[in-house]
Amino acid sequence: MTQLALVIDLNVCVGCHACVTSCKQWNTSGSAGPLTDLEPYGKDPNGAFFNRVQTFEVGEYPNTQTVHFPKSCLHCEDPPCVPVCPTGASYKRVSDGIVLVDYDKCIGCKYCSWACPYGAREVDPGRRVMTKCTLCVDRIYDPALAEAERKPACVMACPTSARLFGDIHDPESEVSRAIRDSAGYALMPEWGTHPANHYLPRRKTPMRMHEDELVRFDNPLKIDAALPKPPKSDPSLDDVMSW
Amino acid sequence: MRPDASVLLLTTLIGVGQGLFLALATVQLYALGRLLPEPDAHTFYAHGSLLALVFLAGGLVASFFHLGRPERAWRSATMWRTSWLSREVIVLPAMMSVVVLYGVAHLVAWKPVLAVLPSGLAIDATVALGVVGTVLAFALFLCTAMIYACLPFLREWATPLTVANYTLLGGASGFTLAAAFSAWTAPELTRFLAGWAFVLTLAGMASRVASLYRNHRLKPRSTLQTAIGIKHPRIVQTSAGFMGGSFNTHEFFHGRPHSALRSVKWVFLLAAFAIPLALLALGGSTGSAPLLVAAFIVQYAGLLAERWFFFAQANHPQNLYYQAVA
């Protein structure tokens, strides 16, 4: 079994919204039709997005952290949004675990959006059907794209590599390793939806010391001791000139 | 959640239709057992069925305004194995067709005897249709209520009390209408129907107050901490990521101050229960048609307020992600 998913590293995300814009760009230009914005330049714009980056402040000044939090459909392994759909337009693919909406079957009853605790589904105000993240199902299998580009548009766009993409059922995949090694967690575990997307928590960035930072590898006398003091008259570009 | 006019109308109108049909079937069963005088089939059962059909059809029409793509509505009957909404979509037209058959059978006096009970009671086709319609009416109450009660994270809805409320409130409004209707068509039944309407309204009030009490004590299970997975008592959203409108900011918020919710609650407690109870008691004992009609109108308006409150009170966990604009 395959379960494709995103793993989002909150430690790395800088809240630049590059994933939001590239998601919108890709998904508004595909064969499924535009991802509509009503009055985009008017007083009260209104539109559908698959991915939104929200910002939270954690803690009290001076001990605060700003957390940028990208959120899209989590492709739950036990998705509550699927069984409630009266038309069968919402479904979860057995082959790769992606939760999709068939735009030609959806009647726009909005029931599935009520059944998603994460607010991941949005009605397209133009097409009047339910829309949501597809994990760029029209990119990731496209043989016309170079192998390295068969990834969701948001992953390609992220300048800090905060978004990883892969199969969380393969224990050796990059995403499974990241979840294991960096304590990846799921959102709102209390509802038993088993989201496939995981988040990597904020964590202290440890200072990494390498051997050559402690022991001078360019020590010509191979003696680990205090360096001979250069005469006062020498120029003081220390590392370069200190012999 | 944002109360949508089409859903308020759908749930209240079909509730009246179902309740009215249940009232007709109840009268027929009582009359069959010679506990009530047999009313005139033409005016009482046939016209009563027509009235019930009007309410059911009104609800069906209203429901189309809820859909983004009403022209594809037929597709919604396909997933009855998993979806309560799909089941409702099947049971509602089924119920409507039985109501039509029931009314027509009474109208043309099509009453072939299907079986004779050991006690000598003859079960004719209209009785059988009445029983089938009764089963469908209860099935429809169950489907409508389960659409809401089956969503575990809408905790205000996820309780058996939701099913009790939909059934009792629909039944109460239908019997109130039946009492008013009988004041013209079968005055000898008015006392009986007003009595049942009174009892059902009382029972509906009890279960609705019980659910108000339950919901008042609910503690949210999802919090900002579980929503973004960060363990800290103080988390404040500073930006939802956009400043324009979106589905998430429109569909899930009722957008009224908390005080509005409180006043609507008192309005519906008065209009759906207290005032109709008084009018039913008065109208039932005097057999006054205007009083009973007033009881129905006030109660229906009260039920619209009740439904508004039902939606507005439900707090969707997705709202945790939309606490701040910017």
Ligand code: SF4
């Ligand atoms: S995040 Fe919401 S829309 Fe996506 S699979 Fe889970 S429940 Fe369904």
Ligand code: SF4
């Ligand atoms: S809005 Fe569309 S996808 Fe969602 S439950 Fe209704 S028919 Fe299914």
